[in-house]
Amino acid sequence: MEMTQTRGEDRLKIGGTLRPRILETDASKDVASKGATWLADLAKAAQEAGTERLVRLVRSDEDEEARALGAIMALSPYLRGSMLARPALLEMLFDTDVSAFVDERIEALSALPSPEMGEGDLMKRLREDKRDIALCLALRDLFGAGTVSKTASDLSRLAEGAIGAALRLGLREAGKSGKLTLRDPDRPEEGSGLFVLAMGKLGARELNYSSDVDLIVFFDPDAGICADPMEATDTFSRIVRRLVRILAERTAQGYVFRTDLRLRPDPGAMPLAISTDMAMTYYEGSGRNWERAAMIKAAPIAGDIAAGEAFLDELSPFVWRKYLDFAAIADIQDMKSRIDDHRGFGDIAIPGHNVKLGRGGIREVEFFTQTQQLIAGGRNPALRGRRTEDALEALTAGGWIEAQTARALTDAYWFLRRVEHGVQMVADEQTHDLPADEEGLGELAGLLGFESLPDFEKALTETFALVDRHFTGLFKDGRKGRRARGGAGDKDNAAVTRLLANEEDKDGLDAITALGFARPEDVARILRSWAYGRYRATRTEKARERLTEVLPALLNALSQSPDPDGAVAAFDTFLAGLPSGIQFFSLIASNPRILELLALIITAAPALSATMAQRPHVFDALLDPAFFDEVPDRDLMASRLDAFLEDATDYEDVLARLRIFASEQRFLVGARMLSGVVDLAEAGPAFSNIADVVLDALLEAVVGEFARRHGQVKAMRLALLGMGRLGSRELTANSDVDLILLYDHDEEADESDGEKPLPVQVYFTRLTQRLIAALTAPMREGALYEVDFRLRPSGNAGPLATRLATFRRYQEAEAWTWERMALTRARVVAGDPDLGKLVEETVETLLALPRERNAVTEDVRAMRGRIEREKPPRGALDLKLRPGGLIDLEFIAQWAQLTGRVEGITPGTPTADVLAAFDHTLEGEEGPLSLANSMARLAGVMQLGRLTPMGSNQLGDLPPRLADRLANALGCKDAEAIGPVLDETTEAVRERFKALIGDPMV
Template identity: 50%
Template sequence: MMAVAAGKEKTKALWRLEPKARLSPLDARHAQDELADVAAAAAEDELPRLARFLSAKGPVQDFLAAVFDLSPFLRDLARRRPQILDALFDETVEERLAAIGQAIAMAPRAEGVSEQSLMMELRQFKAEAHFLIALAELAGVSETVLTVRRLSSLADASIRAAVDFLLRDAHGQGKLKLVDPENPTLKSGWVLLGMGKLGANELNFSSDIDLVVFFDPFAPAVIDPLDATELFSRLTRRLVRILQDRTEHGYVFRTDLRLRPDPGSTPLAIPVEAALNYYEGRGQNWERAAMIKARPVAGDIAAGEAFLKELQPYVWRKYMDYAAIADVHSIKRQIHAHKGHGEVAVKGHNVKLGRGGIREIEFFVQTQQLIAGGRFPELRGRETVPMLGELAGRNWITAEARDVLANQYWFLRRVEHAVQMVADEQTHMLPEDDEGLERIARMLAYKDAETFAAAFRAALLQVEGHYAALFEAAPELSAGVGNLVFTGDVDDPDTLQTLHRLGFQRPSDICRVIRTWHFGRYRVTRSAEARERLTELTPALLEAFGKTRRADEALMRFDEFLSGLPAGIQLFSLLQSNPGLLRLMATIMGAAPRLAAIITRRPHVFDGLLDPALLTELPNRAYLSARLAAFIDGDRAYEDVLDRLRIFAAEQKFLIGVRLLAGSIDATRAGRAFSDLADLTIGAALEAVSAEFAQRHGRIAGGRVALLGMGKLGSRELTAGSDVDLILLYDHDEDAEDSDGERPLAPSHYFARMTQRLIAAVSAPTAEGVLYELDLRLRPSGNKGPVATHVGSFRKYQRQEAWTWEQMALTRARAIAGDASLGAELEAEVAAILALPRDAAKVRADAGEMRKLIEEEKPAHDLWDIKLIPGGLIDLEFIAQVATITGRLTGAERTPGTAETLARLAPDYADATTTRELCDAYSLYLSVTQMIRLCLTSAFDKNDVPPGLADLLLAATDLPDFGVLEAHLKETSQKVRKDFDLLLRGKRS
């Protein structure tokens, strides 16, 4: 017995890792089987002492059995490479890791080394080091602080080996001329900064490594500065491949280069000067915080140190003033501090990013560093816990805060490592199942999951208590919104959940868009102040867009809008201080693609929204006339006048639409406003054209011009997207022959040419767009007739040759611009023509036949094709027009408006009930069509209605539900068609 005991003692003494922690497997029998499998692998690989050792009994064997049961990753690695365990008979973990570090450093110097052979060696060395580092922490012989330093040193060594190899390779190919090939990084100009946990020497077990790569194009090793960007970017790309490509030997480190300046639009390696310009001109708050941890890890270390030194004024503000504190808090405003509300769930909790997690401790430290580090250089350290000590030493935080946060930091890091050691996955989430949580508890030497959960929950609550207290004075998001973190270049999981909860279907895309704002790629976000204002506005913006129920589209349109703005501070401040305006902006972006497209193409139209009286002032003719006069006042060139008319019309169309959208005007008033705007701007265009034309061609003796507005313009019922129907009429002295200019023209040619010039002035696209699309087909003889018509010809045609439909169209004619006296004469003539006696039966029959022809040639698409559906707008317009030209109206004066005409139907033509039904129908149709035409540029598709537009339609019609609205439209159209058949066809439908 004594001999056996002595043998065991001797065997035990050979093992150089004595576990202090007692781990319990999930399944003791399964654990022994796993240990036996590794022993068998050792025997197969001719490692007899390891095989004997693993087959023996004792605390070391129990420890290893538990490890292999709890961590499939470590078990599989031990099976594949039992030599890793066998080496611990000859060296301690520390000695073996030192040897691995030396081997990694020598790897690129080996004779005949290739990229593939280096990749294989680095992967094998890394796997062994990874295993040993994990085993030492699980055994309790290495504190977590030592683990993170060992992992960071391993990463440093691997990066340096790859960099050395690549520099020598570039030297051998004549791409670089190294100062000293034996010391390839010397004055190479290639700067590799480790960021985040790598920079702070705090890597976690399965961590990515964050690198930022710069280069000096004028470094001694660089042959051609013009080729440097491509060369170093290519070398960086190869570096990433060497480190992270998965092969049969695994990978070294996943490598992330996205913390470089503006990663979406910059090369992998950036010139030092360009980087400095970026940070000093466009650098963001989170980038300041990130630079605290930046450390030269490979390449030209001296150049890296020089770069960081030059960057110090950007990172470390000299004076701690309120602006600096607000600057730091602008990062905080993206993060919701829960302040202990609600129970902390343990299962599925994100140890890094969740409530009370590692990120909160790191952020706690970094914000204090940013505030105070400018004055106290000792607060500029990279490592989290030492900086807690420095902050306490200078009374920036209490000793209690230091001790609590330091203890919980290392506790949470241990938990993070355990989570990652299970399967070597870059995860920070605790398992959501009971067995998974029990596994983590036992890896951390807790007796069960319940005990671990209690300790974990207590740690989180302590951390979030200190974290929330740090920002008690900082503005919070709306209650219950959740995390909104857009710093860095990796999506924050809680933020994705928050965005989804707010109504965004593609939260990752939304994060990418918001990060684009932060990078200052748009003119509107170039200044630090604008970015901070936008950062503060973002939560409210996201909430408002979320309520449109087309949140993704709304935000994408807003992004397009931002991309065209010249500046943003005023806008962002206004939106922040005016929730109503913010809601209106969200409505435009979510429900009104037409308006969104207008402000995207012409951001200046948004300036009109800055007027505080916008929603209280009615856009009547006097208001628009005064504004237009001021806008085109002064001695301006012809082209300038036309451009300013386009600018004015676009802005006012937009603002009229906004008033309709906001409910400050109704559909009828909107129609009048759109029509008044067309009258005034087309009238101003006519004046400009007439004056310009007269400079070359002179004037006709007694010449007068007037424009008749027809269709919806004549009836003052224009919508946001309406074309404009016009007839240009002229008169002159009977004996007038040619104009009196240097290039005289006969009257008919003169006015025809001037009309063509007017059409071009109004409809030709310029840099400022189109004023209006003009339609002159309602003139006598339509497209076959001359574009300009003499009043005599007009009078004769209308009295002797016009078809019934042309006289029906004339009921909406209205003089809108030109010579006032001629306009008055035309109005009187139109009234006289419409009052002529007619065969009422023939008129009704002609109208009925024409309506039938329209239905056959242009059938309605569906119920929402309100103009064309049976019982739709055309039916109502025909009823009004026929009543006008057959004298079936009350009162003497003609009214071109359809609504007013329907209200005046003679009692012997339509009874009071029918008249009321027709008026109600027109009001309904007008409300619906005005809103649809305002919001949409395409046809209305009832299966794809923006929810915001549906809400606007319900508000405009005062109906409770979209289905009710659709049923109401259907019922209304059936009534109108019945009335149409009765009044125009003399039959009941």
């Protein structure tokens, strides 16, 4: 009698807890009987091969492993053929762990081809390796002994090894024929300039069980290994053709991998091997969003890996845009809709459903992930992972998706990939369709180890539904977008959009009247003008199409403002300034929740609205969760800027990216002030942090670019001293920056050491000029900052850059009181840390020098009076110049420091903090009208006031919604109370100024 359980030494070293089975269904009876028949055939093959342990195992018909092998043979013709042809391989698994065997065979591919191996021998060896490894991976996968991710990774490593071996053979043979001059014939790929990019799942090391391999082959013409450079394309294309034959040609041993080269640029016209120069020209001029998405997973896997990495680095700006790219959402949605339409996919149904391309399938997880990578990966390199699972984790870390979403989609992805593997294991076909009948579905369920067909169908249905829900949620207007809307508001939405074609449409006028617009005819005329294309933003058909999609939601958001008609007029002004509309309309179509904030900005903050119209991409900052959920400190902001500059291609690109970063960050602070997310007291430090990190990066870039031609002065060190509001960390949205550039160098140096040396003073003067130009140059992204260097020694009459020793001597012997006052706000913002520390110590020493109190007091009083006479205030909101305003408070703080009335204050301390310390030395200086509280109140009003256009200095200039925000910040019951509160505050400050320093107008 046969033993029902084999001995321990007769166990296969596969492991796992799953066992394929033949399910008991009406359709499975014949298959069930075949399981025993195929085990008998395997026993016979094992006996003929002399594999006694395998004979004992498969004859133990009650053994769980034997039953599992019988089920696999009954359910998968491909695996059955492999097992019957390879009993020795199965016998080997009694002694060798299946994963160890796979690793050993894959690693051995790196030594192929051996010196004596020809093409035929290599083809035979690769096919044998593929069949052995594929069988082992299938058994491990079906027994549940390895994750699907591990299976996909091992299949990918197998493909990489086979492709590398085939390419080496082609290069070696081309070298022997004299077509190539190889740097190292034993390692022909090194330095060859020829490399293979793996695309899709192979690039991500997520290969399917029976997958084609998508490849693009490029070569660097500068590698110079072709005997005749004019024949490089033909020579390398022949090598690629040979590679494809080695891998894909079917022989008596089968094939290795089907190979697809159609993802290369313009495959109908381009050669099989494409020069990197030709490829860059194509991608930069004609590349499309689907090609950008494809390049996310691209990886060099064979040939000259270094050349491949260099190419991908150069291609990075094409794939990863500097701006958030919401137009990619619409393109990818359209791509998926075309797939659905072409294949006829509709609702989720299990029989015949395509697990890759169908609704709720694998491709939708990939699109969900890749779309968001494309949107934000340009600014956040952490989002650029090739593997789907890694990318989902990165999106979670960046705040783009919830952790629960990432986990659910990751589990769904790998479940569907395992089902896909099972489908392909049946006959080794590149198919993704589930069986169309109950019999086939039951067989697949049994192969995958499910206990019943209903369990399998339930798991599939729940998974498809989960993926569908998340994929559809990414596209806010639904799966079909504009082609198939649903919902109760469709009728009204359609009526609103008809106004773009007919401004007199009665249903449309009724619909916008119902939204609360008082002058619907006027609003309709504005809407119709957008459809005429008279603005640049609506001239293209695609832009008008996007506008049509978002119009109902846009009007609904604008209708929530206190003056809906005025809001439409304000949006019209904004739209007139937009250089392009496609990206912007795509952005708000994909993020309806942001429309409320957009309406607030357009109706309440004309300065922000103007910035957005000139540079629409600043709006991106509000959409990145990592930027919106906190007020970044300097270190966090610096790390984000470093990541954004990582892909900069040259000096000009660095300047452009610095402008983008600064604009977005300033815009973000303003929007957060407006919406009440950020306390107004945080605005000055936040604007100053932006300037700090940008100036530090800019100085480094300018010095590096300048040194390329002029070199450096021996032992040179630089320190950029921030003065004024920058120094005291009180910048506003549109502040310029006051700077002094200080330097030091070796005493014996008389000129720089570059290709075009300059005398020392000339060198630092021109370097400063270059820095000013870098700050103020009106590039496409605008100027970075307006800059003022007049606080340097001797003002406009002195040199632009000053040596530290000269600066110290000047301040000690010649500086006026106003220059000492300016030093109280001095702070090193960039440059060499050691010199910066020395500069700060020097400033503290200078401020500690004794001075006559009465003389300082008289100078401060006279200076304030001169300013007031020469620059009278321009209105109630000119809080800087009006009597009792910010200059009064700043002068009191600086006077208190210079006359020793406050102690322990370091240079660069914010004015409010200095005044708080001074308040403690005065009797009765507490409450809302203390100096410190007055400073905080007026500074907050000025911060919000800077969101209006420059020159708006009257309370009547404030947009109603901004006035409401200002009233709320001041604790007023309504906007009418703003004026009296400001009057009360400035009058109290002026009285304190007179009492402490004297009447400035006497």
